[in-house]
Amino acid sequence: MKSYIHATLSSSLAWAGNIYDLLLITYVYGALEKAFNLNYFEISILFSLGLIGRVIGGMVFGKYADTMGRKPVLMIGTGGYALFQGLMVFSPTVILLFIFRLIEGVFMGAEWTAGTVIAYEQAPRSLKGFVTGIVQAGYGIGYSLTGITYLIFMANIINDWRLFLLTGALPLLLLPYIQFKVKDMREGSSKISIRYKEYMGVLLKATLGMSGMFTAYFAVFGNYTVVAEVDHLPGYVLGILMTIANIVLAISFILFGRLADRYNKKRLIYIGLIGLMIGLPFAVPVIYALINTVSMSFGVIVFAFFTGFWPLMPLLLADAVPAEVRGFLSGFAYNAGGFVGGIADIIIGLLTLMYGVTTISKWVDGFGFASILLVLISVITWPKSGAKARVIMVEQ
Numbered sequence: 321m322k323s324y325i326h327a328t329l330s331s332s333l334a335w336a337g338n339i340y341d342l343l344l345i346t347y348v349y350g351a352l353e354k355a356f357n358l359n360y361f362e363i364s365i366l367f368s369l370g371l372i373g374r375v376i377g378g379m380v381f382g383k384y385a386d387t388m389g390r391k392p393v394l395m396i397g398t399g400g401y402a403l404f405q406g407l408m409v410f411s412p413t414v415i416l417l418f419i420f421r422l423i424e425g426v427f428m429g430a431e432w433t434a435g436t437v438i439a440y441e442q443a444p445r446s447l448k449g450f451v452t453g454i455v456q457a458g459y460g461i462g463y464s465l466t467g468i469t470y471l472i473f474m475a476n477i478i479n480d481w482r483l484f485l486l487t488g489a490l491p492l493l494l495l496p497y498i499q500f501k502v503k504d505m506r507e508g509s510s511k512i513s514i515r516y517k518e519y520m521g522v523l524l525k526a527t528l529g530m531s532g533m534f535t536a537y538f539a540v541f542g543n544y545t546v547v548a549e550v551d552h553l554p555g556y557v558l559g560i561l562m563t564i565a566n567i568v569l570a571i572s573f574i575l576f577g578r579l580a581d582r583y584n585k586k587r588l589i590y591i592g593l594i595g596l597m598i599g600l601p602f603a604v605p606v607i608y609a610l611i612n613t614v615s616m617s618f619g620v621i622v623f624a625f626f627t628g629f630w631p632l633m634p635l636l637l638a639d640a641v642p643a644e645v646r647g648f649l650s651g652f653a654y655n656a657g658g659f660v661g662g663i664a665d666i667i668i669g670l671l672t673l674m675y676g677v678t679t680i681s682k683w684v685d686g687f688g689f690a691s692i693l694l695v696l697i698s699v700i701t702w703p704k705s706g707a708k709a710r711v712i713m714v715e716q
Contacts, residue, residue, distance in 0.1 A: 364669025371662030373425020378655030400427025433651030453577015460570030530657025572628025595626025
């Protein structure tokens with residue numbers, strides 16, 4: 321089997337486990353509130369610590385991925401987030417619960433930084449978009465697996481929430497496969513110092529776009545269990561809907577990634593943004609007539625499908641910078657976007673606490689549409705197609 325296939329499979333599965341662990345706690349907010357005497361605002365902070373930790377992991381481990389190699393960082397990140405997910409389960413105090421969640425986020429940032437890049441760099445030039453889409457499809461796979469696990473545990477999840485969360489330690493099983501099957505081959509790497517500040521323009525635009533994507537996605541899916549409860553969506557419908565929607569998302573990632581190998585990436589992103597604007601008001605309705613299972617299911621699936629343009633933003637960045645800075649810049653932009661998404665989710669939690677849980681749909685839609693605008697601004701101001709960032713390197 322060709323090396324890029326092993327790199328793609330391991331990266332996709334590690335990313336699926338990453339997202340599985342990130343979002344698994346959203347199903348047991350009630351149990352966590354009861355067990356640790358928390359309110360919804362504090363729960364939103366707990367969720368967001370996973371995203372905030374990512375930006376630290378992206379910055380720190382991104383540089384290591386550029387120097388010591390992608391593979392060891394991929395293994396450290398995957399093993400780290402799975403381990404600390406397990407430690408969260410046995411947290412004796414709320415302080416340790418929050419600390420473990422933050423550290424878990426750091427290792428999540430490390431995994432993405434190395435995983436996506438190692439698959440991108442080993443893929444044939446004609447398949448780079450397709451491979452990136454497959455890796456990103458791990459996102460949908462991971463989230464859909466949370467829905468399946470929730471359906472399995474749903475009947476007694478209040479009592480079995482610790483066992484439910486412990487399933488997040490399973491990615492530890494990936495480490496032997498990565499160790500023995502994945503090769504670390506960086507394209508164009510060299511032992512030279514880099515002036516990262518020369519890439520600030522493209523980095524800021526990439527961070528802006530990824531911040532918008534994270535905010536839009538987590539405003540909806542980070543709060544959807546609460547939205548469903550407020551709108552009286554049955555628990556079994558929620559589990560099935562999250563499973564189906566994120567399988568659709570995984571397929572869409574692959575589809576958009578493949579289309580990116582043939583068509584203009586920016587135009588594909590515009591199509592995705594239009595789809596998000598159509599799906600959002602149905603998925604999270606503020607109009608009473610749209611609060612029903614059919615409309616909300618339609619909106620969630622449409623929103624999930626058009627989120628499939630997500631891999632195109634990392635592709636734009638990867639195409640615009642050389643291999644010597646790709647790990648750090650990609651990791652920073654992506655995980656800084658996650659940081660912004662985490663802060664936005666905390667704000668939504670605070671507004672919900674202040675004005676009541678029944679207002680959550682208004683805040684989710686408001687942040688959703690604002691974040692779509694951020695992505696639009698980023699793409700409109702992006703360098704023209706084919707304009708590659710200047711390689712600035714200083715000999716040691």
